[in-house]
Amino acid sequence: MRSQQSDKLASIGTYAFVDVKNRVKELRQQGITPIDFGIGDPTAPTPELVREALKKAVDERKSAGYPLEEGELSYRQVISDWSRKRFSISLDPQKEICANIGAKEAVFHIPFAFINPGDYVLIPNPVYPPAQKGTHFAGGKPFYMPLLQDNSHLPDLEALPKEIVKKSRIIYVNYPNNPTTALATKDFYKELVDFAHDNSIIIVSDECYSEMYYEKKPVSLLETSREGVIQVQSLSKRSNMTCYRIGWIAGDENLIAPFKKLKPNYDSGAATFIQDAAAAALSDEKHVEEMRKGYKEKRDIMVKAFSDIGLEDCTPPATLYIWQRCPEGIGSVEFAKKLLDPEIAVVCTPGSWLSAQEENLNPGDGYARFALVPSLEDTKKAAEKIRKLEF
Numbered sequence: 437m438r439s440q441q442s443d444k445l446a447s448i449g450t451y452a453f454v455d456v457k458n459r460v461k462e463l464r465q466q467g468i469t470p471i472d473f474g475i476g477d478p479t480a481p482t483p484e485l486v487r488e489a490l491k492k493a494v495d496e497r498k499s500a501g502y503p504l505e506e507g508e509l510s511y512r513q514v515i516s517d518w519s520r521k522r523f524s525i526s527l528d529p530q531k532e533i534c535a536n537i538g539a540k541e542a543v544f545h546i547p548f549a550f551i552n553p554g555d556y557v558l559i560p561n562p563v564y565p566p567a568q569k570g571t572h573f574a575g576g577k578p579f580y581m582p583l584l585q586d587n588s589h590l591p592d593l594e595a596l597p598k599e600i601v602k603k604s605r606i607i608y609v610n611y612p613n614n615p616t617t618a619l620a621t622k623d624f625y626k627e628l629v630d631f632a633h634d635n636s637i638i639i640v641s642d643e644c645y646s647e648m649y650y651e652k653k654p655v656s657l658l659e660t661s662r663e664g665v666i667q668v669q670s671l672s673k674r675s676n677m678t679c680y681r682i683g684w685i686a687g688d689e690n691l692i693a694p695f696k697k698l699k700p701n702y703d704s705g706a707a708t709f710i711q712d713a714a715a716a717a718l719s720d721e722k723h724v725e726e727m728r729k730g731y732k733e734k735r736d737i738m739v740k741a742f743s744d745i746g747l748e749d750c751t752p753p754a755t756l757y758i759w760q761r762c763p764e765g766i767g768s769v770e771f772a773k774k775l776l777d778p779e780i781a782v783v784c785t786p787g788s789w790l791s792a793q794e795e796n797l798n799p800g801d802g803y804a805r806f807a808l809v810p811s812l813e814d815t816k817k818a819a820e821k822i823r824k825l826e827f
């Protein structure tokens with residue numbers, strides 16, 4: 437049958453990580469098992485307490501009718517309690533919180549609730565693709581804000597063209613940031629809120645890495661303002677629950693309400709027993725501390741290997757990634773390909789694949805992203821292999 441893709445679907449490339457998966461497949465076909473730092477999908481088990489809570493919930497919830505799109509009140513109450521403890525903010529579970537099917541679902545769909553065709557959406561570059569793709573499918577226009585090392589990987593709000601700002605409805609931010617690993621400061625959040633309020637722009641703050649930090653605890657944008665803000669959260673990385681597809685959005689009730697109105701049109705909510713498992717995960721911090729320790733050990737091993745071969749120190753303050761500067765004069769893809777040499781067989785994601793190309797600038801070029809998801813043993817092996825690299 438002739439391809440029946442819509443013009444919008446036909447105009448976009450494959451999802452970046454499909455390419456990474458294909459590279460890994462190619463190496464496997466050659467009989468080589470690569471050590472895969474490509475995709476940020478934790479390989480460690482989901483904590484036992486979460487799995488046990490899920491099993492119990494499946495039995496307790498014998499009849500499995502459609503869930504509430506906004507989530508069980510019990511789940512939203514746990515989110516409210518957790519947010520109070522973690523960020524000292526009080527959220528009304530009835531009006532200011534809505535469950536989602538993972539952060540990706542919310543990041544993609546939010547533009548459908550708020551923009552009209554032709555409206556601009558301000559998107560950080562490097563970009564988490566669903567922000568850009570959701571904007572595209574909702575009929576909006578992305579305007580990219582480069583996240584440059586010189587500006588601590590924060591968008592330069594003053595540099596945004598005034599005529600674009602006037603036509604913008606949403607600004608996305610994501611701190612701790614994937615892939616640059618940067619943290620936002622309170623000062624930046626204050627500047628962002630002033631900018632957004634002055635220009636009637638909604639802020640979507642994807643905070644799905646807020647619990648994945650090393651030395652300094654990240655702040656939430658909701659500590660600075662609730663008005664005009666949607667915080668996006670997820671259990672995926674905090675509790676190794678990527679497969680469970682569960683998270684939430686929280687913030688300004690005037691923005692949560694349109695999202696709740698939109699949601700029943702495309703899904704029927706997260707499974708109730710998954711919400712119970714997520715509530716159990718949020719009620720425990722011990723496994724999160726353990727998880728942070730594990731990532732720190734792997735981070736330090738990899739950072740040392742990179743510094744041993746003369747690369748810039750890119751020690752991440754947060755997230756499960758290293759955003760490594762490539763050797764001088766070597767582009768992202770070339771560096772990633774060097775690592776795919778069968779002798780080394782280490783998979784990373786070229787930074788340029790994670791960024792939109794803008795005229796002469798691809799802010800991800802010159803970087804490679806390593807997701808610290810292989811086991812400790814494999815991370816040690818990878819570090820040894822990386823030490824063999826010569827430039």
Ligand SMILES: Cc1ncc(COP(=O)(O)O)c(C=O)c1O
Nearest residue numbers: 476538539540564614670672683
């Ligand atoms: C910035 C960002 N937001 C959202 C997600 C997806 O989170 P979830 O698994 O909750 O959909 C990711 C996953 O890598 C991410 O990097």
